[in-house]
Amino acid sequence: MGRPRGMTSQGVGDTLARLARFLVVSDPGQLRLRSASQTTSTLVVALACLVVTTKALGQPITVAMLGSVVAMFSAFVVRDRSAAGRLLTTGLIVVPASVAVTVSTLLGPIRVAADVGFIVVLFTAVYVRRFGPRGFALGMGAFISYFFALFLRAQTAQLPYLLMAVVIGVAAALTVRFLFQREWAGAELTRLTRALRASALDVVDTVDPLGAEGYTPPIPGRHEAGARRTVAERLERLANTALMIEDWLDRNVAAAHVSVTGNDLSRRIFDAQQATEQVAFAMRGADPTTLSDPVRRAFAALRVVLHTTPSDDELRSARRVVTKAEAAATGSDQESIVIRSVARAVRAHTAVHRVAAHAIEREAAGERSSAPDAPTPTEASDDEASPSEQKGWYARLQPTxxxxxxxxxxxxxxxxxxxxxxxxxxxxxxxxxxxxxxxxxxxxxxxxxxxxxxxxxxxxxxxxxxxxxxxxxxxxxxxxxxxxxxxxxxxxxxxxxxxxxxxxxxxxxxxxxxxxxxxxxxxxxxxxxxxxxxxxxxxxxxxxxxxRTRETVREKVDDYLEALDDLIVQCVDSVVEPGREVDLVPAARRLDLALQALQTAARPLQVGASDRRSLRVAPASRARRSTARLVRVLEACDRAAHALTRAGIVAAAADPSSAPSEDVREALRSGRDDVRASVAALRSVVREAGGDSEGYEGTRAHAMEQTPVTALVERDPEHLPTATRIAVRALDRLDHAAALTRVRI
Structure with missing residues (x-):
């Protein structure tokens, strides 16, 4: 009887551990938790103050409720990038809120006037979004205040007390926001890097489920499509977490909180993300039940590094394990490739962990930096948005x-x-x-x-x-x-x-x-x-x-492919001419942001999309499936572009004397031109009205052929520089992904 109880306790422990990891992964940096906690705390503080105040003044509970609602939304709708900007916007909400409450209360008894006033407020609340996050927050503050004054049937005699409630509510929001913002930025970075490791561990557990506690090994030959979708979803979650760390770098001076500069940290995060993607790619099609002991030990070492709080001894031990396995993996077989990919992931995540550990040490020592937020790049307003491709005179109107x-x-x-x-x-x-x-x-x-x-x-x-x-x-x-x-x-x-x-x-x-x-x-x-x-x-x-959603998706696809083309050129130039000090990570992140914008725009078109094949389907269903397929292909392009970026980074840090031979350089340029031609063909298809694949089939034959750059690697892989080998494989993956795409948007 004792054994089953122990097994049950272990099972419960595994379940709780997976639940804890899910909460970390689903809310990187606990940003949603903190936002909800801040909003709720603001409501509680405002409600407590206003209930006491209104009772003392003999006012009904509705007055306290209005101020509490204003406080709650003041906490939620403010989204300025800098801490000072968030405090300023919160304080400014008192102005539109007071005006809206006054107008609503005065017009309330006059039904038609109140209706017209409400419509004007709603129009203005949307129009001012063109002024960025502050315009959005102030417009929403006016809308909420006007609406709840109507909802609570505010009386003209209550107006002074209602305005007092608005001021108290905004003051409560300011107080709580100031207290929440006093947290050291290093703590947020620590939570984000923990979420990055948890997301990476989810990816590892998906491609190697046998090594994960509580996981059931997959049945060979079954559920392959579902497994691929799961890997893609978890890689997307990993990418989103990495972008959140990039956002942290935009808002903070990294050197004030950790031991490296912002560029160094950005590169380490990118390397950890790309290394995890490479592990997933290397394990594609592999059967976890047939992995050898060296591969199994390498994966065990990676899991140690991705644990929430590995000790220094555990990190050193993990590196020794993968270094030994990597030294023995000298071939080009799949297991050797997997071992090298896992070893690189161990080193990359160890580097990120050491940065986060330094932040934890500074926090424990009570150090606080008075360094200001990083300069916030000016956000393009809707007035500067690219013109829509849709027809009609209203195409010249701004979106807001x-x-x-x-x-x-x-x-x-x-x-x-x-x-x-x-x-x-x-x-x-x-x-x-x-x-x-x-x-x-x-x-x-x-x-x-x-x-x-x-x-x-x-x-x-x-x-x-x-x-x-x-x-x-x-x-x-x-x-x-x-x-x-x-x-x-x-x-x-x-x-x-x-x-x-x-x-x-x-x-x-x-x-x-x-x-x-x-x-x-x-x-x-x-x-x-x-x-x-x-x-x-x-x-x-x-x-x-x-x-139209389809036109917006076409624009986002075009933006993504343009960013991809720019990145291909920069990376290949770096590989062809090594030793040039060029930072390619920002270009890769611009590509990631373009993909994220595309995924958001395409989501409505993917509702109801199915992977099931049928000879007789409705055109709308074909369009949905084609859109979903296009997004998946571009996600694969994004991961291949990450590998190409790594090749460029490796080459940029290399000695100029390590440049490849002239025939290799010509082959690289030829491969670059082939990939760019495939990307250009895809862009032309997406830009066409109707977005059909007619005229694009010619590139399919090219995709099935062996390109000069691929033949180069197969002929003499061992004598090529590391950056060149990585670039060739990445270009090959990009070429096939882009050329085999059929599009109908």
Whole structure:
């Protein structure tokens, strides 16, 4: 009996360890957790201060609620890059919020005037997004304040107290934000690097599941497509974590917190990411059950390095293991390639870990740097956005202007229809019509957002009714549930907007109960008004100055391929002429950001895409599958481009005398031109109206042939410089990926 208990305890421990790693990986740097905690703390502080103040002044609870809502959204919508900028924007919210509350309160008794005022506020809130994160925050502050003043039926006699509540709410948000921002930036970097290692460990566990505790070995020959998708998803998560560290480097002076410069740290992060990708690529098609003992020991050493807190002795031991295995892996067989890839990953992640360990030591010693934030690059406003390819006079309008006009039309119609449904709750329809445009730019995104909002509202009403029946009228419990709903709403909003709507709807049920106005009919009315508003928003997006998702995706693909072409040229030039001190990591990161923008834009087109093959499918289904396939291919191009970047970095640090021979250089240039031709052909296809693959099939024959640069490596691989070998393989992968793509967007 003792043995099963031990096994059960071990199983529970493994489950908890995997859960902890999932939480780290799914929220790199705990940024979502900190944001939700900050928003919730702001609400609690503001609510406590305002309840005491309003009671002392003899004002109703609605005054305290308005100030608390303003405080909560002041904490959430501020997204300036610098700490000083976030504090300044938070403080400035008091101005538009006060103006909006004043206008809403004064116009409230005049129904038509209040409706027009609301539409003007919504139009302005969208229009000012062109001024960047600060414009977005101030516009949302005005919108929220106007809406909740209407929702709480503010009276003119309460106006001085309402303005006082706004000031107290913003002051609470400033106080909590200042306290949260006092945390040393090194702690954030430590959490981000821990998330990077956890993401890398997820990748390793996917390609070598036998070595992972609690994992079941895969069945050979089955679930191969699912396994490839899992690897791709985890590599994407690893890439996103690396980009978050790059964002940290943009906001902070690295040398003030760690022992290396920002460029050095950026290169180490890139090397760790690319080394992990190389391990996954080397293990492609391998059977984990047939790996030899040296390979198994190398993977065990990599897992030690990727552990959350490996000791210095463990790191040294891991390096000794892979160094010994690498010395014996002199062949070009698959296991030797895997061992060399794993050894490089061990060294790369060890280098990152030592930087993070230095940050931890400084934090433990109580050191704090007074160095200012890193200079924030000027963010391009929507006014400077590249012109759309769509036809029509409105193509000259800026995106914020176009969206503001759509919002004005949609909310005007929603106001009329909402009042027809319910003269007392019309604003729910207006709110839904507005919210579907928040954070969206294309028709596909708006359709997805509207669907999430409707589903979240319906499920939230059901949960709210059940919870209200269980709780009854118990103010302390209702307030506690409101706080819990706020935390989960803002913690999960980045996962799915529908989860935000769900928890906000449950929150409203508790709020109605607290105000003594709860009824099932009111919540049912919210569903109807939400559906009306979402439908109006979708209609406006499709027929009023539309921004088509497919055209946006084509633009993003074009931007990505342009960045890829630039990177290919820079990297091959570095390999052909080694010893030139050139930093290629920023160019690689620009490519990663372009891919990230493409993935976001293409997401609505991939809804419903399937990997199943069929001879008779609808055109829309073909387009979805083709878009999903294109994104996957470009993700593969991105990983090959990372390998090419590594070749350029290695060559840049090499001695100029190590330059390849003239025939090798000519072969490299020829390979570069071949890949660029494939990329150019793909760009021309994507740019075509309809995006079909006609005229692109000629490159498929080329992709099946052996290129001069590939033949070069197969003929004499051992006598080529390391950078040249890496570049040749990367160019070959890029050439095949680009040339074999069929596109229909």
């Amino acid at each position: 202007t176009r969206t503001a006009i759509q919002v004005a039309v949609a909310t005007s119609i929603a106001t009329v229809l909402g009042e027809m449904v319910s003269p007392a709750r019309w604003y729910w329809a207006v709110l839904s019509a507005f919210v579907v445009f928040t954070g969206t730019t294309t028709r596909g995104e708006i359709l997805t957002r509207a669907g999430h909002r409707i589903v979240g509202t319906v499920v939230g009403v059901i949960a709210g009714v059940l919870l209200a029946a269980l709780v009854g009228h118990d103010p302390p419990v209702q307030l506690a549930l409101i706080v819990v709903c706020v935390f989960f709403a803002f913690y999960l909003v980045a996962v799915a907007n529908g989860l935000l709507v769900f928890f906000i709807t449950v929150l409203l049920a508790m709020l109605y109960g607290l105000l003594g106005t709860f009824s099932i009919a009111v919540l049912e009315l919210r569903i109807v008004e939400t559906c009306v508003g979402a439908s109006v928003g979708i209609t406006a997006a499709y027929f009023i100055l539309p921004t």
